[in-house]
Amino acid sequence: MRSSFLADDTIVGVATPSGSGGVAIVRMSGPSALEIADKFIRKRSAIWQPRYMYLCKVVNSQEQLIDKVLAVSMPSPTSYTGENVVEIHCHGGWLLPRLIVDLCVSHGARLAEPGEFTYRAFMSGKMSLTQAESVLDIIEAKSKDALLLATDGLTGRLSEAIRTLKDDILDLIAQYEAEIDYGDEIMTSDISSLVIKSETFLETVERLIDGAYKGRDVIDGIDTVLIGPPNAGKSTLWNALIGQNKALVTPYPGTTRDILEDYVNVNGVYLHLTDTAGLHDTSDPIEKLGIERAKEVLKNARIVLLVLDGSQKMSEEFMTIFSDIANNVRTDNVLVILNKSDISKTISEEDVRRILKIDCEICQVSLLNKSDIENVKENIVKICQTDMKPDIKPISVNQRQLQALNEIKESLISLQNGAKSNLTCDCLLLELHECLMSINCLTGDNVSDDIIDRVFSKFCLGK
Numbered sequence: 001m002r003s004s005f006l007a008d009d010t011i012v013g014v015a016t017p018s019g020s021g022g023v024a025i026v027r028m029s030g031p032s033a034l035e036i037a038d039k040f041i042r043k044r045s046a047i048w049q050p051r052y053m054y055l056c057k058v059v060n061s062q063e064q065l066i067d068k069v070l071a072v073s074m075p076s077p078t079s080y081t082g083e084n085v086v087e088i089h090c091h092g093g094w095l096l097p098r099l100i101v102d103l104c105v106s107h108g109a110r111l112a113e114p115g116e117f118t119y120r121a122f123m124s125g126k127m128s129l130t131q132a133e134s135v136l137d138i139i140e141a142k143s144k145d146a147l148l149l150a151t152d153g154l155t156g157r158l159s160e161a162i163r164t165l166k167d168d169i170l171d172l173i174a175q176y177e178a179e180i181d182y183g184d185e186i187m188t189s190d191i192s193s194l195v196i197k198s199e200t201f202l203e204t205v206e207r208l209i210d211g212a213y214k215g216r217d218v219i220d221g222i223d224t225v226l227i228g229p230p231n232a233g234k235s236t237l238w239n240a241l242i243g244q245n246k247a248l249v250t251p252y253p254g255t256t257r258d259i260l261e262d263y264v265n266v267n268g269v270y271l272h273l274t275d276t277a278g279l280h281d282t283s284d285p286i287e288k289l290g291i292e293r294a295k296e297v298l299k300n301a302r303i304v305l306l307v308l309d310g311s312q313k314m315s316e317e318f319m320t321i322f323s324d325i326a327n328n329v330r331t332d333n334v335l336v337i338l339n340k341s342d343i344s345k346t347i348s349e350e351d352v353r354r355i356l357k358i359d360c361e362i363c364q365v366s367l368l369n370k371s372d373i374e375n376v377k378e379n380i381v382k383i384c385q386t387d388m389k390p391d392i393k394p395i396s397v398n399q400r401q402l403q404a405l406n407e408i409k410e411s412l413i414s415l416q417n418g419a420k421s422n423l424t425c426d427c428l429l430l431e432l433h434e435c436l437m438s439i440n441c442l443t444g445d446n447v448s449d450d451i452i453d454r455v456f457s458k459f460c461l462g463k
């Protein structure tokens with residue numbers, strides 16, 4: 001962590017969303033936060049007792065009352081940013097918080113850049129880069145589970161695990177450097193212990209990566225796509241799962257052409273659910289485009305819901321199309337919904353397995369029937385849970401952190417291979433330094449300003 005950072009200016013921003021609301025918070029951080037606040041805040045006591053809420057008046061340069069507010073100070077270093085912080089809790093709305101920000105600026109503060117408060121917290125060592133990123137995840141969380149995960153990230157579970165790994169690598173570097181300095185040969189016992197240690201490090205990082213992928217599922221939803229021939233009931237199911245009649249449903253084949261996406265919590269599993277155009281041979285150029293898109297989406301799908309009309313024989317046309325796309329589908333992640341059982345059960349589950357040559361879960365339903373939809377939901381959850389490695393705990397990571405974790409894994413594999421092939425002490429030291437660099441990339445220690453700028457550019461104003 002960085003601890004030598006000291007900004008010489010004071011920043012101000014509205015920490016709450018703009019628009020009408022009961023209360024808004026104007027936040028100032030920097031060496032002059034208290035002096036600036038004293039210029040326009042009138043309160044009974046002359047002092048600012050730390051973390052004490054004062055009822056006070058905000059006045060303009062003519063001493064006219066602007067608002068009655070609550071104000072609190074948090075002196076350095078025990079504040080969010082690590083600097084002197086003053087928060088002014090004023091009435092909400094569009095205008096008032098901005099007037100107070102203007103007052104701060106007129107008395108010497110500068111408008112904060114997006115994410116600058118958290119940037120300062122990171123720079124002054126109050127949080128690691130991964131923790132700073134968790135703040136962003138908390139703000140952006142779209143579901144309760146995603147929020148809980150992001151909060152978990154803020155308490156530093158990933159940072160903790162990586163910091164322990166870093167300490168172990170640093171110990172090894174110190175040991176090998178000492179051996180080089182004294183010109184000693186590495187003992188065979190040291191090498192075999194390094195092989196064992198690198199194996200343990202690798203296991204830790206692989207578990208973190210598994211947890212990271214599981215975490216992405218919680219945050220982004222599991223990519224789930226509905227495919228099938230036209231008119232089978234895909235959009236009927238999509239609407240039923242998202243709980244709204246958003247997709248057009250008609251008796252005419254070829255109704256859906258665009259890709260329709262939504263996020264839905266199905267009995268506790270968060271899905272990114274995509275409805276697609278019915279797959280068939282067509283000369284209609286617009287439908288053709290829709291079908292191409294459906295095939296594209298299928299390539300990235302984790303769960304495939306194949307909706308078929310079970311009340312009539314499967315067309316040769318669909319069988320051919322399915323055999324062409326079957327390579328892109330993992331059969332253990334397919335749930336076949338054999339629909340329209342209220343009309344007839346012309347196709348059986350065995351027929352589907354035999355004709356499409358797939359061995360997967362099948363449920364015969366009528367999507368017009370509510371209890372059948374519940375049955376489909378239970379089957380979706382079952383498939384997701386088998387795909388989800390139940391012993392792995394999800395962790396909140398973003399794409400940058402996931403990439404960094406994969407780089408740590410690569411460097412550990414290289415270290416392990418080096419140890420197994422009896423590399424010289426110098427070479428092993430190089431491998432250890434490679435590991436250290438990839439760990440630093442994740443934690444934000446010694447990362448380039450480009451990466452830091454990229455992380456903080458995603459934040460909103462006032463955070």
Ligand SMILES: Nc1nc2c(ncn2[C@@H]2O[C@H](COP(=O)(O)OP(=O)(O)OP(=O)(O)O)[C@@H](O)[C@H]2O)c(=O)[nH]1
Binds near residue numbers: 237248342
């Ligand atoms: N009888 C009966 N009709 C159904 C059932 N499910 C859907 N339908 C009807 O079948 C027709 C087609 O349904 P959609 O959901 O639009 O089918 P789709 O697969 O999205 O069709 P495309 O968008 O054309 O590919 C509509 O008239 C639905 O009301 C069912 O279980 N039983």
Ligand SMILES: [Mg+2]
Binds near residue numbers: 236247248276
């Ligand atoms: Mg449709």
